[in-house]
Amino acid sequence: MKRNTWQREAVREALDATEGFISAQALHSTLHATGSPIGLATVYRALGDLATSGEADSLQSPDGESLYRACTTTGHHHHLICRNCGLTVEIAADEVEAWAKRVAARHGFTQAAHVVDVFGLCENCTRLAAGE
Amino acid sequence: MKRNTWQREAVREALDATEGFISAQALHSTLHATGSPIGLATVYRALGDLATSGEADSLQSPDGESLYRACTTTGHHHHLICRNCGLTVEIAADEVEAWAKRVAARHGFTQAAHVVDVFGLCENCTRLAAGE
DNA sequence: ACTGGTTTTGACAATCATTATCAATAAGCG
DNA sequence: CGCTTATTGATAATGATTGTCAAAACCAGT
16 A cells, blocks of 8 residues: 655655756755755655656766656756756757657657756856866 | 777777667676676776767666667767667657757857657557556 | 887776665554 | 554665776887
8 A cells, every 4th residue: 555654745845846857865955954854765765656656757867867857747848957067047948849749759659758958068167167 | 199909999899799789887798708808997988988989879778877889870869768668769869959059059058968868658568558 | 129108907996876674663544 | 542564764785887096008209
Protein backbone atom coordinates (compact mmCIF):
# COMPACT_ATOMS: atom_id res chain seq x y z
CA MET A 1 0.00 0.00 0.00
CA LYS A 2 1.10 3.56 -0.74
CA ARG A 3 1.13 5.83 2.27
CA ASN A 4 0.97 9.56 2.40
CA THR A 5 3.71 11.15 4.40
CA TRP A 6 4.51 14.79 4.94
CA GLN A 7 7.92 14.12 3.45
CA ARG A 8 6.52 13.07 0.11
CA GLU A 9 4.20 16.04 0.16
CA ALA A 10 7.13 18.33 0.92
CA VAL A 11 9.12 17.04 -2.01
CA ARG A 12 6.19 17.41 -4.36
CA GLU A 13 5.58 20.96 -3.21
CA ALA A 14 9.20 21.95 -3.36
CA LEU A 15 9.37 20.60 -6.87
CA ASP A 16 6.24 22.45 -7.88
CA ALA A 17 7.66 25.64 -6.48
CA THR A 18 10.79 25.26 -8.53
CA GLU A 19 11.23 26.83 -11.93
CA GLY A 20 12.76 24.41 -14.33
CA PHE A 21 14.94 21.51 -13.41
CA ILE A 22 16.59 20.87 -10.11
CA SER A 23 18.87 18.14 -8.86
CA ALA A 24 17.96 15.85 -6.01
CA GLN A 25 20.80 17.29 -3.98
CA ALA A 26 19.71 20.85 -4.60
CA LEU A 27 16.13 20.04 -3.74
CA HIS A 28 17.29 18.48 -0.52
CA SER A 29 19.27 21.61 0.32
CA THR A 30 16.29 23.79 -0.49
CA LEU A 31 14.08 21.76 1.81
CA HIS A 32 16.60 21.94 4.61
CA ALA A 33 16.92 25.67 4.12
CA THR A 34 13.21 26.02 4.77
CA GLY A 35 13.52 24.05 7.96
CA SER A 36 12.52 20.62 6.78
CA PRO A 37 14.56 17.88 8.45
CA ILE A 38 13.87 15.52 5.60
CA GLY A 39 16.57 13.00 4.81
CA LEU A 40 18.52 12.91 1.60
CA ALA A 41 17.67 9.31 0.85
CA THR A 42 14.00 10.15 1.20
CA VAL A 43 14.27 12.97 -1.32
CA TYR A 44 15.82 10.56 -3.79
CA ARG A 45 13.07 8.03 -3.18
CA ALA A 46 10.31 10.57 -3.47
CA LEU A 47 11.72 11.98 -6.70
CA GLY A 48 12.11 8.52 -8.12
CA ASP A 49 8.51 7.73 -7.30
CA LEU A 50 7.26 10.95 -8.81
CA ALA A 51 9.22 10.26 -11.98
CA THR A 52 7.89 6.73 -12.17
CA SER A 53 4.31 7.77 -11.67
CA GLY A 54 4.65 10.42 -14.33
CA GLU A 55 4.22 13.34 -12.01
CA ALA A 56 7.74 14.50 -12.68
CA ASP A 57 10.09 14.59 -15.63
CA SER A 58 13.71 13.70 -15.28
CA LEU A 59 16.77 14.26 -17.39
CA GLN A 60 20.51 14.05 -17.03
CA SER A 61 22.56 17.20 -16.92
CA PRO A 62 25.74 17.30 -19.02
CA ASP A 63 27.78 16.45 -15.95
CA GLY A 64 25.81 13.41 -15.05
CA GLU A 65 23.43 14.61 -12.41
CA SER A 66 19.81 13.62 -12.55
CA LEU A 67 17.56 16.63 -12.76
CA TYR A 68 13.87 16.63 -12.00
CA ARG A 69 11.01 18.89 -12.85
CA ALA A 70 7.38 19.01 -11.90
CA CYS A 71 5.45 17.82 -14.91
CA THR A 72 3.19 20.63 -15.95
CA THR A 73 1.64 20.31 -19.34
CA THR A 74 0.47 23.89 -19.13
CA GLY A 75 2.85 26.79 -19.37
CA HIS A 76 5.63 24.90 -21.01
CA HIS A 77 8.84 26.72 -21.62
CA HIS A 78 12.55 26.15 -21.75
CA HIS A 79 15.70 27.37 -20.15
CA LEU A 80 19.00 28.94 -20.88
CA ILE A 81 21.33 28.04 -18.09
CA CYS A 82 24.76 29.42 -17.30
CA ARG A 83 27.09 26.52 -16.83
CA ASN A 84 29.25 28.55 -14.50
CA CYS A 85 27.08 30.68 -12.25
CA GLY A 86 23.74 28.95 -12.64
CA LEU A 87 21.90 31.97 -13.95
CA THR A 88 18.74 30.79 -15.63
CA VAL A 89 16.81 32.62 -18.28
CA GLU A 90 13.42 31.48 -19.43
CA ILE A 91 12.82 31.23 -23.11
CA ALA A 92 9.82 30.57 -25.21
CA ALA A 93 10.18 27.80 -27.72
CA ASP A 94 7.22 27.49 -29.97
CA GLU A 95 9.40 26.58 -32.90
CA VAL A 96 10.99 23.75 -31.03
CA GLU A 97 7.66 22.67 -29.73
CA ALA A 98 6.36 22.07 -33.21
CA TRP A 99 9.58 20.49 -34.33
CA ALA A 100 9.61 18.00 -31.49
CA LYS A 101 6.10 16.88 -32.18
CA ARG A 102 6.79 16.50 -35.87
CA VAL A 103 9.94 14.47 -35.35
CA ALA A 104 8.37 12.21 -32.76
CA ALA A 105 5.41 11.48 -35.01
CA ARG A 106 7.65 10.75 -37.98
CA HIS A 107 9.27 7.95 -36.02
CA GLY A 108 6.06 6.51 -34.66
CA PHE A 109 6.53 7.88 -31.22
CA THR A 110 3.62 9.05 -29.15
CA GLN A 111 3.29 11.06 -26.00
CA ALA A 112 6.27 13.15 -26.87
CA ALA A 113 7.67 15.19 -24.08
CA HIS A 114 10.84 17.02 -24.75
CA VAL A 115 13.72 18.36 -22.89
CA VAL A 116 15.16 21.38 -24.56
CA ASP A 117 17.61 23.25 -22.46
CA VAL A 118 20.56 25.27 -23.52
CA PHE A 119 23.66 25.40 -21.40
CA GLY A 120 26.26 28.05 -22.00
CA LEU A 121 28.21 30.84 -20.41
CA CYS A 122 26.40 34.03 -19.57
CA GLU A 123 27.86 37.41 -20.41
CA ASN A 124 29.52 37.77 -17.05
CA CYS A 125 31.10 34.38 -16.96
CA THR A 126 32.22 34.72 -20.56
CA ARG A 127 34.20 37.75 -19.54
CA LEU A 128 35.63 36.00 -16.52
CA ALA A 129 36.63 33.00 -18.58
CA ALA A 130 38.29 35.19 -21.18
CA GLY A 131 40.40 36.84 -18.53
CA GLU A 132 41.85 33.58 -17.32
CA MET B 1 50.94 20.75 -28.47
CA LYS B 2 48.75 17.71 -29.16
CA ARG B 3 50.66 14.50 -29.47
CA ASN B 4 49.71 11.30 -31.22
CA THR B 5 49.96 8.24 -29.09
CA TRP B 6 49.02 4.68 -29.84
CA GLN B 7 46.63 4.87 -26.92
CA ARG B 8 44.59 7.64 -28.44
CA GLU B 9 44.62 5.82 -31.76
CA ALA B 10 43.46 2.65 -30.04
CA VAL B 11 40.54 4.40 -28.43
CA ARG B 12 39.51 6.02 -31.68
CA GLU B 13 39.67 2.69 -33.51
CA ALA B 14 37.84 0.79 -30.84
CA LEU B 15 35.13 3.41 -30.92
CA ASP B 16 34.91 3.24 -34.70
CA ALA B 17 34.58 -0.52 -34.50
CA THR B 18 31.68 -0.25 -32.11
CA GLU B 19 28.08 -0.29 -33.17
CA GLY B 20 26.12 2.36 -31.39
CA PHE B 21 26.97 3.78 -28.03
CA ILE B 22 29.39 2.37 -25.51
CA SER B 23 30.43 3.42 -22.06
CA ALA B 24 33.96 4.40 -21.17
CA GLN B 25 34.19 1.42 -18.86
CA ALA B 26 33.00 -0.99 -21.51
CA LEU B 27 35.39 0.42 -24.06
CA HIS B 28 38.21 -0.02 -21.61
CA SER B 29 37.23 -3.63 -21.08
CA THR B 30 37.05 -4.22 -24.81
CA LEU B 31 40.50 -2.80 -25.30
CA HIS B 32 41.89 -4.96 -22.53
CA ALA B 33 40.21 -8.00 -24.04
CA THR B 34 42.14 -7.42 -27.25
CA GLY B 35 45.38 -7.25 -25.34
CA SER B 36 45.78 -3.52 -24.99
CA PRO B 37 47.25 -2.57 -21.61
CA ILE B 38 45.76 0.90 -21.84
CA GLY B 39 44.79 2.52 -18.56
CA LEU B 40 41.26 3.38 -17.59
CA ALA B 41 42.03 7.02 -16.91
CA THR B 42 43.52 7.30 -20.37
CA VAL B 43 40.39 5.94 -21.98
CA TYR B 44 38.37 8.57 -20.17
CA ARG B 45 40.72 11.30 -21.27
CA ALA B 46 40.80 10.13 -24.86
CA LEU B 47 37.01 9.91 -25.04
CA GLY B 48 36.68 13.31 -23.50
CA ASP B 49 39.05 14.75 -26.07
CA LEU B 50 37.26 13.08 -28.93
CA ALA B 51 33.97 14.42 -27.69
CA THR B 52 35.39 17.90 -27.32
CA SER B 53 36.91 17.92 -30.76
CA GLY B 54 33.66 16.73 -32.27
CA GLU B 55 34.97 13.36 -33.36
CA ALA B 56 32.68 11.57 -30.96
CA ASP B 57 29.20 12.02 -29.67
CA SER B 58 28.28 11.59 -26.07
CA LEU B 59 25.05 11.17 -24.22
CA GLN B 60 23.98 10.04 -20.80
CA SER B 61 22.32 6.72 -20.33
CA PRO B 62 19.22 6.64 -18.13
CA ASP B 63 21.31 5.35 -15.26
CA GLY B 64 23.82 8.12 -15.40
CA GLU B 65 26.66 6.62 -17.38
CA SER B 66 28.28 8.61 -20.13
CA LEU B 67 28.04 6.82 -23.44
CA TYR B 68 30.17 7.60 -26.46
CA ARG B 69 29.94 6.88 -30.13
CA ALA B 70 32.12 7.58 -33.13
CA CYS B 71 30.62 10.59 -34.85
CA THR B 72 29.80 9.46 -38.36
CA THR B 73 28.32 12.65 -39.60
CA THR B 74 30.32 15.67 -38.77
CA GLY B 75 27.91 17.68 -36.83
CA HIS B 76 25.72 17.54 -33.92
CA HIS B 77 22.44 15.76 -33.62
CA HIS B 78 19.91 14.72 -31.08
CA HIS B 79 17.95 11.80 -29.85
CA LEU B 80 14.47 10.47 -29.62
CA ILE B 81 14.29 8.16 -26.66
CA CYS B 82 11.60 5.73 -25.69
CA ARG B 83 10.67 6.37 -22.10
CA ASN B 84 9.72 2.76 -21.63
CA CYS B 85 12.15 0.51 -23.45
CA GLY B 86 15.07 2.83 -23.96
CA LEU B 87 15.08 2.59 -27.74
CA THR B 88 17.03 5.49 -29.12
CA VAL B 89 16.61 7.00 -32.56
CA GLU B 90 18.97 9.58 -33.94
CA ILE B 91 17.53 12.73 -35.35
CA ALA B 92 19.02 15.58 -37.22
CA ALA B 93 18.30 18.89 -35.67
CA ASP B 94 19.56 21.68 -37.82
CA GLU B 95 16.53 23.76 -37.03
CA VAL B 96 17.04 23.41 -33.34
CA GLU B 97 20.72 23.97 -33.75
CA ALA B 98 20.16 27.33 -35.31
CA TRP B 99 17.46 28.19 -32.85
CA ALA B 100 19.61 27.38 -29.85
CA LYS B 101 22.45 29.49 -31.11
CA ARG B 102 20.14 32.39 -31.85
CA VAL B 103 18.51 32.30 -28.47
CA ALA B 104 21.78 31.99 -26.63
CA ALA B 105 23.28 34.90 -28.50
CA ARG B 106 20.22 37.04 -27.89
CA HIS B 107 20.80 36.72 -24.18
CA GLY B 108 24.54 37.27 -24.33
CA PHE B 109 25.41 33.66 -23.77
CA THR B 110 28.39 32.08 -25.41
CA GLN B 111 29.60 28.54 -25.82
CA ALA B 112 26.09 27.27 -26.10
CA ALA B 113 25.76 23.57 -25.68
CA HIS B 114 22.29 22.24 -25.61
CA VAL B 115 20.37 19.37 -24.34
CA VAL B 116 17.68 18.60 -26.82
CA ASP B 117 16.19 15.24 -26.32
CA VAL B 118 12.71 14.09 -27.00
CA PHE B 119 11.20 11.45 -24.80
CA GLY B 120 8.16 9.54 -25.81
CA LEU B 121 6.78 6.09 -26.32
CA CYS B 122 7.95 4.17 -29.37
CA GLU B 123 5.48 2.32 -31.55
CA ASN B 124 5.94 -0.91 -29.69
CA CYS B 125 5.52 0.52 -26.26
CA THR B 126 2.59 2.59 -27.39
CA ARG B 127 0.82 -0.61 -28.33
CA LEU B 128 1.80 -2.28 -25.10
CA ALA B 129 0.60 0.66 -23.08
CA ALA B 130 -2.70 0.70 -24.93
CA GLY B 131 -3.28 -2.92 -24.10
CA GLU B 132 -2.73 -2.44 -20.41
C1' DA C 1 70.03 8.77 -34.02
C1' DC C 2 70.53 11.45 -29.42
C1' DT C 3 68.86 14.92 -26.24
C1' DG C 4 65.92 18.17 -24.00
C1' DG C 5 61.59 20.03 -22.90
C1' DT C 6 56.87 18.81 -22.41
C1' DT C 7 52.97 16.16 -22.85
C1' DT C 8 50.86 11.96 -21.80
C1' DT C 9 50.30 7.96 -19.37
C1' DG C 10 48.60 4.98 -15.68
C1' DA C 11 48.11 3.14 -10.93
C1' DC C 12 45.75 4.63 -7.29
C1' DA C 13 43.49 7.90 -4.28
C1' DA C 14 39.81 11.14 -4.03
C1' DT C 15 35.26 12.75 -5.17
C1' DC C 16 30.56 12.89 -5.88
C1' DA C 17 25.94 11.38 -6.85
C1' DT C 18 23.14 7.72 -6.00
C1' DT C 19 21.60 3.29 -3.78
C1' DA C 20 21.39 -0.21 -0.18
C1' DT C 21 21.00 -1.34 4.73
C1' DC C 22 18.30 -1.81 8.64
C1' DA C 23 16.63 -0.44 13.11
C1' DA C 24 13.33 2.95 14.54
C1' DT C 25 9.19 5.46 13.37
C1' DA C 26 4.62 6.42 11.91
C1' DA C 27 0.39 5.61 8.52
C1' DG C 28 -3.79 3.58 8.05
C1' DC C 29 -6.99 0.04 9.22
C1' DG C 30 -9.99 -2.16 12.35
C1' DC D 1 -5.83 2.29 20.82
C1' DG D 2 -3.02 -1.31 18.92
C1' DC D 3 -1.24 -3.94 15.13
C1' DT D 4 0.81 -4.53 10.79
C1' DT D 5 3.80 -2.94 7.61
C1' DA D 6 5.47 0.81 4.55
C1' DT D 7 8.50 4.55 5.21
C1' DT D 8 12.11 7.12 7.06
C1' DG D 9 16.91 8.52 7.73
C1' DA D 10 21.80 8.08 9.29
C1' DT D 11 25.35 5.93 7.41
C1' DA D 12 27.86 2.55 4.70
C1' DA D 13 28.44 0.92 0.19
C1' DT D 14 28.70 1.36 -4.64
C1' DG D 15 30.27 2.80 -8.94
C1' DA D 16 31.49 6.03 -12.38
C1' DT D 17 34.50 9.72 -13.16
C1' DT D 18 38.35 12.92 -12.12
C1' DG D 19 42.68 14.40 -9.79
C1' DT D 20 47.56 13.37 -8.63
C1' DC D 21 52.18 12.89 -9.84
C1' DA D 22 56.27 10.26 -10.94
C1' DA D 23 57.75 7.72 -14.88
C1' DA D 24 57.60 7.03 -19.77
C1' DA D 25 56.81 8.55 -24.43
C1' DC D 26 56.64 11.99 -28.10
C1' DC D 27 58.59 15.42 -31.14
C1' DA D 28 61.66 18.95 -32.69
C1' DG D 29 66.08 20.40 -33.23
C1' DT D 30 70.72 19.21 -33.58
